[in-house]
Amino acid sequence: MEWKREELRVEKEIGKPVLIVENVLKAFGGLQALNDISFEVREGEILSIIGPNGAGKSVMLNCINGLPGYRPDSGKITFENQDITHWPPHKRAYAGISRTFQKIELFGGMTVLDNVKLGRHMKMNTGWLDGGFYWGRAAKEETKHRRWIEEKVFETCEIEIYRNRTTGMLPYGVQKRIELARALAMGPRLLLLDEPMAGLNLEEVEDMTRFILDANEEKEWSCTIILVEHDMGVVMDISDRVIVFDWGVKIAEGPPEKVQHAPQVIRAYLGELEETYISRG
Amino acid sequence: MAAHKTKESNFEPPIRINPDTTLPKVWLEKCRHYGVKKIAMREKEFGIWQPYTWQDYYNNVKSFSLGLKALGLQKGDVVAFIGDNRPHALWAEMAVLCAGAIPTWLFQDSLLDEVEYIVRHSGARFYIGEGQEEIDKGLWIRDKCPNLEKVIWEDPKGMRYYHDPILISYRAVQEMGRGLDEKTPGLFEKMIAEGKADDTCLIFYTSGTTALPKGAVLTHRNMLSMGKNLLWVDPIPEDAEFLSFLPMAWIGEQMMSVSEGIIAGFSINFPEKPEVFLENIREIGPQVMFSAPRNYEAMVRSCMVKYADASGLKRKAWDMCMKIGYKVADMKFEKKPIPWYWKVAWWISYWISHRQVLDTLGLRKLKYAYTGGAPLGDEQFRFFHALGLNLKQIYGQTEISGISVIHRNDDIKFDTVGFPIPETEIRISDSNEILSHSPCVFKGYYKMDEETKKTLLPDDWLYSADTGFVDEDGHLICFDRSKDVMTLSDGSLSAPQILENRLKFSPYVQDAWVIGDKRPYVVAIVCIDYGTVGRWADDRGIPYTSYPELSQEPKVNELMLELVQKVNTRLPKAQRIKKFVNFYKTFEADDDELTRTRKLRRGFMEERYKTVVDGLYSDNDFINLDTTITYEDGRVVRLKYGMKVNFVTEES
Numbered sequence: 001m002e003w004k005r006e007e008l009r010v011e012k013e014i015g016k017p018v019l020i021v022e023n024v025l026k027a028f029g030g031l032q033a034l035n036d037i038s039f040e041v042r043e044g045e046i047l048s049i050i051g052p053n054g055a056g057k058s059v060m061l062n063c064i065n066g067l068p069g070y071r072p073d074s075g076k077i078t079f080e081n082q083d084i085t086h087w088p089p090h091k092r093a094y095a096g097i098s099r100t101f102q103k104i105e106l107f108g109g110m111t112v113l114d115n116v117k118l119g120r121h122m123k124m125n126t127g128w129l130d131g132g133f134y135w136g137r138a139a140k141e142e143t144k145h146r147r148w149i150e151e152k153v154f155e156t157c158e159i160e161i162y163r164n165r166t167t168g169m170l171p172y173g174v175q176k177r178i179e180l181a182r183a184l185a186m187g188p189r190l191l192l193l194d195e196p197m198a199g200l201n202l203e204e205v206e207d208m209t210r211f212i213l214d215a216n217e218e219k220e221w222s223c224t225i226i227l228v229e230h231d232m233g234v235v236m237d238i239s240d241r242v243i244v245f246d247w248g249v250k251i252a253e254g255p256p257e258k259v260q261h262a263p264q265v266i267r268a269y270l271g272e273l274e275e276t277y278i279s280r281g
Numbered sequence: 282m283a284a285h286k287t288k289e290s291n292f293e294p295p296i297r298i299n300p301d302t303t304l305p306k307v308w309l310e311k312c313r314h315y316g317v318k319k320i321a322m323r324e325k326e327f328g329i330w331q332p333y334t335w336q337d338y339y340n341n342v343k344s345f346s347l348g349l350k351a352l353g354l355q356k357g358d359v360v361a362f363i364g365d366n367r368p369h370a371l372w373a374e375m376a377v378l379c380a381g382a383i384p385t386w387l388f389q390d391s392l393l394d395e396v397e398y399i400v401r402h403s404g405a406r407f408y409i410g411e412g413q414e415e416i417d418k419g420l421w422i423r424d425k426c427p428n429l430e431k432v433i434w435e436d437p438k439g440m441r442y443y444h445d446p447i448l449i450s451y452r453a454v455q456e457m458g459r460g461l462d463e464k465t466p467g468l469f470e471k472m473i474a475e476g477k478a479d480d481t482c483l484i485f486y487t488s489g490t491t492a493l494p495k496g497a498v499l500t501h502r503n504m505l506s507m508g509k510n511l512l513w514v515d516p517i518p519e520d521a522e523f524l525s526f527l528p529m530a531w532i533g534e535q536m537m538s539v540s541e542g543i544i545a546g547f548s549i550n551f552p553e554k555p556e557v558f559l560e561n562i563r564e565i566g567p568q569v570m571f572s573a574p575r576n577y578e579a580m581v582r583s584c585m586v587k588y589a590d591a592s593g594l595k596r597k598a599w600d601m602c603m604k605i606g607y608k609v610a611d612m613k614f615e616k617k618p619i620p621w622y623w624k625v626a627w628w629i630s631y632w633i634s635h636r637q638v639l640d641t642l643g644l645r646k647l648k649y650a651y652t653g654g655a656p657l658g659d660e661q662f663r664f665f666h667a668l669g670l671n672l673k674q675i676y677g678q679t680e681i682s683g684i685s686v687i688h689r690n691d692d693i694k695f696d697t698v699g700f701p702i703p704e705t706e707i708r709i710s711d712s713n714e715i716l717s718h719s720p721c722v723f724k725g726y727y728k729m730d731e732e733t734k735k736t737l738l739p740d741d742w743l744y745s746a747d748t749g750f751v752d753e754d755g756h757l758i759c760f761d762r763s764k765d766v767m768t769l770s771d772g773s774l775s776a777p778q779i780l781e782n783r784l785k786f787s788p789y790v791q792d793a794w795v796i797g798d799k800r801p802y803v804v805a806i807v808c809i810d811y812g813t814v815g816r817w818a819d820d821r822g823i824p825y826t827s828y829p830e831l832s833q834e835p836k837v838n839e840l841m842l843e844l845v846q847k848v849n850t851r852l853p854k855a856q857r858i859k860k861f862v863n864f865y866k867t868f869e870a871d872d873d874e875l876t877r878t879r880k881l882r883r884g885f886m887e888e889r890y891k892t893v894v895d896g897l898y899s900d901n902d903f904i905n906l907d908t909t910i911t912y913e914d915g916r917v918v919r920l921k922y923g924m925k926v927n928f929v930t931e932e933s
Contacts, residue, residue, distance in 0.1 A: 150327035155438070161557045163328060210439070217441065 012217065014240060015043030018224055019064065019190060024075035026059060026248075033059045034072070035248040041190070041224055046216055048227045048235045048256075051245035052268060057228045058102060060245070061192045064226070065099050066092045079190065094122060098188030100179040102195045102228075108168025112178055115167055116153055119185030120145050149185060156214050156221070157181040158207070173204040180211055184221065191215060191223040197231045209234055236260060244268065294703070295512040296505065296544050298720075303476035303501040305379040308543045312339040315546065319519075322368050325553040325561060333368055341369075341455070343469050346376035348458030349407065350468070352431055352449075356381035356475070359403045359484065363387040363396065363418065364411030366525045366551050369435050369451060371538060373409050374529075378482065379473050385484040385496065386530035388877040389415070389555075390870065392911075395494070397422040399486050403496060403727065404428045409451075412436035416443065423447060478502040484727050485532055485679045496727030497679045506720040507682040508540030510702040514687055515649050521547040521568040522646075526558035531878055533653060536683035537571050563643030570650050574657040575879055577672075578785055580642050581661050585788040586813050602630035606667030613666065614694055627669075635668045644670055651675050653684060654878055656759065658782025662695035674698045676759050680736060680743055682721035686757050697756035707757055708742070714763060715749040718742045765883060767798040769855040777883075780805070780856065783848045788813045789840065792868050794881055795858070796894060804897040805861040806890070807841055808832075808868060814840070829922055832863040842927050849929060858929055860897050862904060865922040871911050893924070902926045 017040040026034040033056045041047050049057045062070035064077060066089040077085045084092055098119075106115050124145065130138040154160040157177045162170060167178060176196060183191060196212065197205050215221045229235050235242060235256065242259040244252040246268040252259050259265055296307065315321070315335035322338065323330045333341075354360070360377045362384055364370050377384045385403050387396055389411075396418045400408060406428055408419045412435065419432040434440060435451040462469065482501045486494040523542065527534040538549050547569070552561035559579070562570070588599060609627045612619050619627075639645040650665070653675040665672040676698035677684030686707065688699035701707045705719035722743045725733035736744050748760040760766060761776035769775055777795040784793040784807060791810040797803035811828050814837060818825055825831040841863055849857040868874040874886055887894055889908075896904035904924045909917050 147327070154327075160328065161554045214439070 012044060014045045017041065018043045018080055019226075020076075020078040021060075021064070022076045022078070024060075024063060024072045024077065026056075026063060026070070026072050032248050034063070037075070037245075037248075037250050039243055039250065039253060041226060043224055044216070044222065045240040046212070046225045046227055046238055048229060048239040048242045049245060050229065050232070050235055050242060054247075055245035056248040057245055058194055059248075061099065061194055061226065061228055064092075065089060065097060065192055090122075093186060096187075096189035097192065098183040098186040098190070099192035100176075100183050100194060100196060102198060104172075104175045104179055106167050106175060106178055106182070108166070110167060111164050112159060112167055112170070112181075113149070113163045115178055116149055116181050116185050117145070119182035120149060122186065152220060153181050153185050156184065156218070157211055173200050176200060176204070176208065177211065180208070180215075184215060184223075188223055191225045193225060193227045193229075195229055196227070197229055197234055205231065205234065209238060213238060294509055295516065296509050298478060298502060298505050298509065300478050301476075302478050302505060303378075303473075303480065304482060304504055304539065304543060305375065305473045305476060307505065308342075308375060308379075309339075309470070309473055311335060311543060311546050319546070320548045322371070322549045322551065323565075324368050324551040325564075328553075330550070330564070338372065338375075341372040342375045342379060343462070344455040344458035345373055345451070346379040346458065346472070347461045347469055348454035348456070349376060349382070350380055350472070351457040351461045352407070352454065354380050354382050354407065357481070358382040358407070359405045360384050360407040360409060361387060361400050361403060361405035362409050362529065363389060363391070363415045364409075364435070364529075365389055365555055366527075366529055366534070367411065367435075368551060370409075370411065370529060371525075371549070373433075373451070374539070379469065381472060381476055381480065383481050383484055385486065386528075386535075387486070388528050388530045391418075391877065392871065393418060393421055397425055399494060399496075400429060401426045402494075403484060403486075406430045407433060409433045410435075413439035413443075416440070416448070420445065420447070476501065478505070481724070483535065485530070485535075487679050495729055495732055498724040498727050499682050500724060503682040503721045503723060504535075504540045505544070506704065507536055507684070508544040510704055510719075510721070511536070511541060511684065511687070512545055513703045514689065515569075517541065517545045517547055517569050517648075519546040521545070521648075522550060522565050523547050523569055524550045524552065524558065524562055524565050524567045526552050526555060526561075527571070527573065528877065531654075532677075532679040532683050533571055533573075537569075540683065559643070563641070566643060566646040568646055568648045570644070570647055571675075572650070572652060573654045573879065574652050574661070574782075577652055577657055577661055577665065580644075581664055581786070582788040582810060582813060584638065584642075584664075586816070589788075599634055602634035603667055605630045606635060606669065607663060610663055610666035614663075616692075631669060639668055639670060647671065649673060651687075653677065655880055656698075656761075656778055656782065658779075658786055659695045660783065660786035666693070666695070676757065678743075678745060680723045681717055681719060682723065685717045685719060685721070686759075692754075692756075694752075694754070694756055697752060697758050699756055701757070707751075709749060709751060712763075713748045713750065713760075715745040715747045715757070715759065716742045717745065765798075767795075767803075769797055769803065770801055771855040773853075773855055775856050780848075780852070780858070783851070784845070787844050789817065789844065794868070794883070794886065796887070796897070797856075800898065802859040803856060804894075805845065805858045806864050806893065806897075807845075807861055808864045808866070809837065809841070811867070828867070829865040832865055833923070833925060835925075838863060838925055838927055842929065845927070845929050849931075857931075860929065861927050862893065862897065862924040863927075864893075865906070865924060866910070897926060902928070 019041040022038050024034050024037045049060060051057055063072050066087055072085060076083060079095060079097065124141055126138040126141050157180055159177050159181055162174060167175065196208055200208060215223045216225050239256050241254060242256050243250060244259060244265050251264045251268055252262045312335045317334045317336045319335055320332045321335040323332050360382055362370065362374060374384045387399055400422055408429055410416045410419050416432060416434045423429050431449055432447050433449055433451055433454055478501050480501055481498055482504050483499050484496045486496050523537060525534060525538050542549050550565045552558040588596060605626045609619060609623055647670060650670055650672045652672060657674060662672065673688035673693060675684045676686040685705050686698045686701050705717060708716040710716055718741055722741050725737060746763050748763045748766050750758045752758055761778050765777055767775045767777055780795040781793040784790050789810055790807055792808035794806040795803060809832050814831060818831060823834055823836055825834060831837060845858050845861055870877050874882060876882060892906055893904055904926060906922045909919050911917050
């Protein structure tokens with residue numbers, strides 16, 4: 001039973017730009033990691049950033065996310081009409097930007113539930129005193145959030161059976177899902193996914209694709225997604241638009257089928273065709 | 282022919298069956314009797330056991346049943362079911378029964394061609410699936426199944442773009458049912474009242490180790506008699522807990538959840554996901570459990586792995602307690618009186634060790650633990666009895682609505698299956714085939730008169746195709762499927778299952794396949810357990826990346842060789858395994874190697890793995906296999922593997 005590609009992509013409404021990146025420059029010493037990058041991300045779309053290794057894809061995500069050391073040298077990043085270029089990461093998180101990492105960044109010694117709850121932490125309003133005594137308000141609030149995690153996050157990412165297991169002991173594919181779950185627990189409007197398929201086997205890739213589409217299309221999530229991914233099968237199947245980076249420069253932008261055949265893209269991948277332009281589909 | 286009658290029970294049967302008794306009628310009585318006062322079922326969802334009372338059970342069944350009626354369901358129609366064990370599935374099944382229609386269950390993991398065959402052969406008009414995966418199967422096959430009118434889905438996850446007019450949601454059907462109830466009150470009760478005991482109740486498509494699936498037709502009388510006679514032997518109190526985790530398409534699960542569940546009125550619990558039922562068992566602490574040998578084998582394996590990881594003191598304590606356990610269990614098997622000092626020793630070891638082990642496994646509260654479907658190995662059987670678990674072997678088939686023979690509490694022998702249940706007679710034919718006769722014997726195979734004639738005698742004696750004997754105490758011994766019984770080089774008979782179970786007692790072996798019928802010697806194909814052997818390799822710093830690689834690791838081959846040698850020492854000469862290979866993969870139902878109830882399909886395997894079998898009977902010490910594998914979504918990939926042949930030398 002082979003999936004028809006059209007079946008995965010459906011008609012959906014793409015709204016106004018939510019994230020605008022304007023003329024962003026970022027250099028590490030003499031290396032120009034991002035060179036005058038500009039693009040928009042529109043509400044409700046899945047935008048994929050592709051490119052050969054070292055093209056600056058992850059740097060771009062880190063700049064949007066505000067990771068320390070990744071402040072643009074010049075240029076502007078606007079999220080929902082607010083200039084977030086100089087905001088600290090936690091403020092961006094409060095604004096509704098959430099992400100996953102290429103290398104898993106979970107607390108290996110904690111349970112799955114605790115990891116996911118951590119993602120929900122910024123939505124809690126009770127202070128440390130209430131929390132410490134765990135009376136009325138704090139207990140009630142935790143119950144409310146726990147319920148939300150169980151009903152929405154675990155249900156979407158299908159990790160309910162692991163809830164009380166120690167994260168570090170779980171298989172890699174499951175940990176990838178927990179990363180996504182933690183990012184979703186924040187209830188984000190913009191979700192940055194850094195190579196969610198890396199290191200997964202065929203069946204796990206299919207599951208992960210399904211979860212990403214759910215996060216994008218299900219009403220309760222409706223996340224706008226920026227996806228950095230090497231698996232071209234997945235990128236071509238689920239993206240609304242694709243941006244191609246090469247050596248810190250944006251070399252192409254457009255719908256997947258157009259980008260796939262653009263001569264400059266083929267040139268950028270030439271020589272790396274074997275390793276990078278892979279698809280499991 | 283040796284006739285064999287049941288042991289008489291000395292108390293009243295739990296229910297009387299007259300020509301008007303049907304499952305829905307008994308169920309309706311229970312609903313009225315318990316109402317909101319008693320929990321009928323629970324499902325673990327969102328991390329919490331969500332309860333449903335008998336009133337909820339009634340309301341949901343009623344609305345769904347009337348909804349189907351509104352969609353045009355008629356008496357005698359067939360409805361196909363597919364999905365995991367969930368309350369909604371049981372409600373829908375009961376709803377179909379109430380409307381006088383016939384449910385037939387598909388295994389949740391059935392591939393498309395199996396689904397297509399059963400839906401088309403049964404002529405099902407409705408197809409009820411749990412979620413997107415099952416619904417996709419329903420939509421794929423509909424062009425080939427002309428009778429199919431509606432596909433009903435329950436779980437909305439992933440269903441947001443499914444707008445096909447053939448689809449309708451579970452809730453929408455229930456909504457229609459409520460509408461119909463307002464218009465014509467009393468219709469539901471009227472539908473139930475029309476049923477007769479000899480109406481068809483369920484069709485079970487047997488997984489078939491050989492040919493196409495056959496649909497066994499069971500009546501209400503069959504199903505009710507099953508529940509009645511089993512409860513007559515082992516009464517289950519109404520406040521008992523039961524965990525429903527076996528496939529709904531298997532008669533064993535229907536026998537417990539439907540036949541027994543409705544008559545006894547105990548609570549049925551549904552695990553969160555099938556993968557975690559072992560953890561859920563512990564949370565529920567059931568009083569009665571029915572499971573396939575595989576699950577008991579898995580429990581033994583997990584005990585042994587934990588034993589290997591435990592500290593020295595704990596291991597000493599376990600060794601001592603198990604020694605006492607085995608001693609007392611063997612005295613029980615031999616029906617010798619147990620001296621008081623052994624009783625005291627057992628009691629102490631129970632509190633030191635057995636109780637904790639049973640508790641960890643979730644078996645501590647069990648009054649009856651049944652194993653059936655295939656024989657459980659004698660070592661495994663003794664293991665559980667040493668722990669003090671009342672584990673009983675049962676014997677039966679789909680065609681007799683579940684079981685016909687069971688161990689009695691005080692009369693358990695690990696190499697037998699016990700005595701017939703009440704109202705059941707067993708005979709051994711001249712060719713040593715087990716024949717049975719009871720009110721549970723089925724009507725025949727659906728639309729397969731030829732097959733029916735081969736299995737069912739005119740006077741309702743059922744042929745089992747199993748070879749068996751009756752021992753000196755009157756216990757039935759089920760040897761193996763008649764076609765699987767091996768004639769060894771010295772002319773003696775042997776059952777491959779016995780040898781396979783011996784091998785499987787090791788925590789390192791997940792599966793085994795023994796060949797030796799009319800061959801010069803016995804050989805085995807062994808599937809290592811990836812988890813335990815993987816950990817064993819980790820501890821010894823042996824690197825591996827995959828199952829095929831680990832299975833061919835020289836150290837792993839040595840480990841297995843030692844194990845087979847150990848098994849051989851307890852076998853007569855002709856039965857000893859001479860050569861074996863560690864197989865490059867585990868046996869899977871998706872690759873047609875196992876039936877959906879996880880029995881080996883020997884004939885098929887001998888054909889498919891002819892190279893391997895021939896290799897084992899040649900002088901080669903290495904076998905190259907060129908094969909195809911099937912992914913879960915049906916894709917097929919071609920692969921090549923090499924396997925080392927291990928020669929087992931006699932230990933001096």
